[in-house]
Amino acid sequence: MGVIRKLFGDQGRKTEKTPLQDDPERTASHSSTNIVNTMSEKVKFTIDGKACVADKGMNLVDAAKINGIYIPTLCHLEGVKPAGSCRICNVRINGRPMTACTTEVAEGMVIENNIPEIQEMRKIIIETLFVSGNHFCPACEKSGNCELQALAYRYQMMVPRFPYEFEEKQVDATSPKLYIDRNRCILCKRCVRSIKKADGKSIFAIKGRGHKAIIIIDHKLAEAMTDEEAQRAMDICPVGSILRKERGYITPIGKRKYDTTPIGSDIEQNVTK
Amino acid sequence: MSKPIVATTSLAGCFGCHMSLLDIDERILELIELVDFNKSPVDDIKEFTQMCDIGLIEGGCCNSENVHVLKEFRKNCRILVSLGECAIMGGLPALRNNIPVRECIEEAYLNGPTVSGSNPDKILPNDQELPIILDKVYPCHEIVKIDYYLPGCPPQADLIWNALVALVTGDEMKLPYEVVKFD
Numbered sequence: 015m016g017v018i019r020k021l022f023g024d025q026g027r028k029t030e031k032t033p034l035q036d037d038p039e040r041t042a043s044h045s046s047t048n049i050v051n052t053m054s055e056k057v058k059f060t061i062d063g064k065a066c067v068a069d070k071g072m073n074l075v076d077a078a079k080i081n082g083i084y085i086p087t088l089c090h091l092e093g094v095k096p097a098g099s100c101r102i103c104n105v106r107i108n109g110r111p112m113t114a115c116t117t118e119v120a121e122g123m124v125i126e127n128n129i130p131e132i133q134e135m136r137k138i139i140i141e142t143l144f145v146s147g148n149h150f151c152p153a154c155e156k157s158g159n160c161e162l163q164a165l166a167y168r169y170q171m172m173v174p175r176f177p178y179e180f181e182e183k184q185v186d187a188t189s190p191k192l193y194i195d196r197n198r199c200i201l202c203k204r205c206v207r208s209i210k211k212a213d214g215k216s217i218f219a220i221k222g223r224g225h226k227a228i229i230i231i232d233h234k235l236a237e238a239m240t241d242e243e244a245q246r247a248m249d250i251c252p253v254g255s256i257l258r259k260e261r262g263y264i265t266p267i268g269k270r271k272y273d274t275t276p277i278g279s280d281i282e283q284n285v286t287k
Numbered sequence: 288m289s290k291p292i293v294a295t296t297s298l299a300g301c302f303g304c305h306m307s308l309l310d311i312d313e314r315i316l317e318l319i320e321l322v323d324f325n326k327s328p329v330d331d332i333k334e335f336t337q338m339c340d341i342g343l344i345e346g347g348c349c350n351s352e353n354v355h356v357l358k359e360f361r362k363n364c365r366i367l368v369s370l371g372e373c374a375i376m377g378g379l380p381a382l383r384n385n386i387p388v389r390e391c392i393e394e395a396y397l398n399g400p401t402v403s404g405s406n407p408d409k410i411l412p413n414d415q416e417l418p419i420i421l422d423k424v425y426p427c428h429e430i431v432k433i434d435y436y437l438p439g440c441p442p443q444a445d446l447i448w449n450a451l452v453a454l455v456t457g458d459e460m461k462l463p464y465e466v467v468k469f470d
């Protein structure tokens with residue numbers, strides 16, 4: 015990932031806390047909707063020259079969304095405090111590269127999103143993820159519903175430009191309802207940040223640091239998961255790293271989420287405002 | 288003007304990509320109007336008899352023979368295309384890339400459920416004629432220069448068709464969203 019750090023620098027890392035984000039991990043239910051309701055001051059900004067309007071303080075990914083513009087995300091999850099770790103949402107704001115998911119929209123911002131340089135950077139991130147994991151899409155149950163794969167389609171990755179690492183990674187299939195296939199984990203931490211028991215306990219956690227970091231699962235807590243909770247965990251994982259057992263390839267090819275519709279096209283078609 | 292010449296091969300692949308090529312259905316008649324085939328399992332020509340324009344490579348490199356054939360293709364084809372996931376990234380054969388070769392061979396010939404007990408002398412394939420298994424399965428572009436990539440397992444017939452037409456006519460290739468898939 016060194017290449018990417020260099021390309022993007024560290025700008026946009028920090029996020030200003032909004033008054034609603036008192037819980038460090040989770041904003042009160044859905045951040046965007048709450049912010050819309052409580053702060054009605056509007057700001058004007060442009061994305062690739064298009065005039066846009068949104069509520070002040072809104073997260074840039076959501077602000078773009080209501081204006082019918084798709085900014086790709088991987089680690090970001092609506093309603094959960096942004097982590098800003100995958101960098102796929104990089105845009106240029108007033109000329110500087112920033113991660114959209116950690117940035118609040120402000121008056122007069124000039125945002126560049128679908129310009130060749132940004133698109134190329136995003137493609138580089140996607141390719142890096144493909145070579146640093148072991149992504150055998152034809153043998154993956156998430157294929158067709160996978161956000162990483164869908165982004166590779168959207169950015170027309172025919173082959174990664176980097177050599178495949180084929181690093182050894184483990185599968186943990188101890189839990190009765192779920193298994194983790196770390197060959198496909200992109201360490202977005204969506205599972206860690208958002209899947210909790212009612213008392214706030216995390217079912218997933220990260221172990222180790224840097225290159226050695228892996229996702230682990232609390233088997234005791236996972237054992238008590240309902241089918242719905244297991245499904246939610248699987249849906250929250252953008253890739254095929256958290257999968258429900260005994261499901262297999264349940265949706266036929268052609269009917270899966272991204273078989274015929276590119277990721278983000280729903281946003282680009284449905285301008286909700 | 289003579290027709291462009293196409294060569295094809297299956298390295299560490301399952302012939303699925305070749306099957307997908309045949310899946311262009313009646314367009315196969317158009318195809319033989321458009322191009323001639325040289326070395327290929329399609330016409331069973333075993334050795335190159337002339338310089339070719341397009342080489343379609345199915346499968347990655349899992350043994351010394353695959354490397355040899357791939358290098359022959361590079362020498363004899365102006366344009367080389369990696370056809371399918373195995374050629375592009377090793378594909379399913381590359382699932383062994385994290386497992387030591389000895390362990391794989393022992394599983395296949397000594398310990399696997401379908402062989403255990405049926406090889407009492409514990410013979411591992413050792414004929415000199417056999418190609419040597421590589422330490423891992425290599426994507427083709429890590430062995431020779433590859434010019435184009437057609438993903439899919441197998442690549443859809445329309446993708447192969449569009450690519451061949453584009454290469455032969457020189458027109459820009461059509462890449463509709465539904466046609467470029469990794470599975």
Ligand code: SF4
Pocket residue numbers: 148149150151152154155156157158160161162163198253254255
């Ligand atoms: S997680 Fe996504 S990209 Fe990785 S193998 Fe599965 S479908 Fe392919």
Ligand code: SF4
Pocket residue numbers: 198199200201202203204205206229250251252253255256
């Ligand atoms: S298991 Fe899935 S959700 Fe959790 S960090 Fe890995 S890719 Fe993200």
Ligand code: FES
Pocket residue numbers: 086087088089090097098099100101102103104113114115116
């Ligand atoms: S850094 Fe913004 S979505 Fe991952």
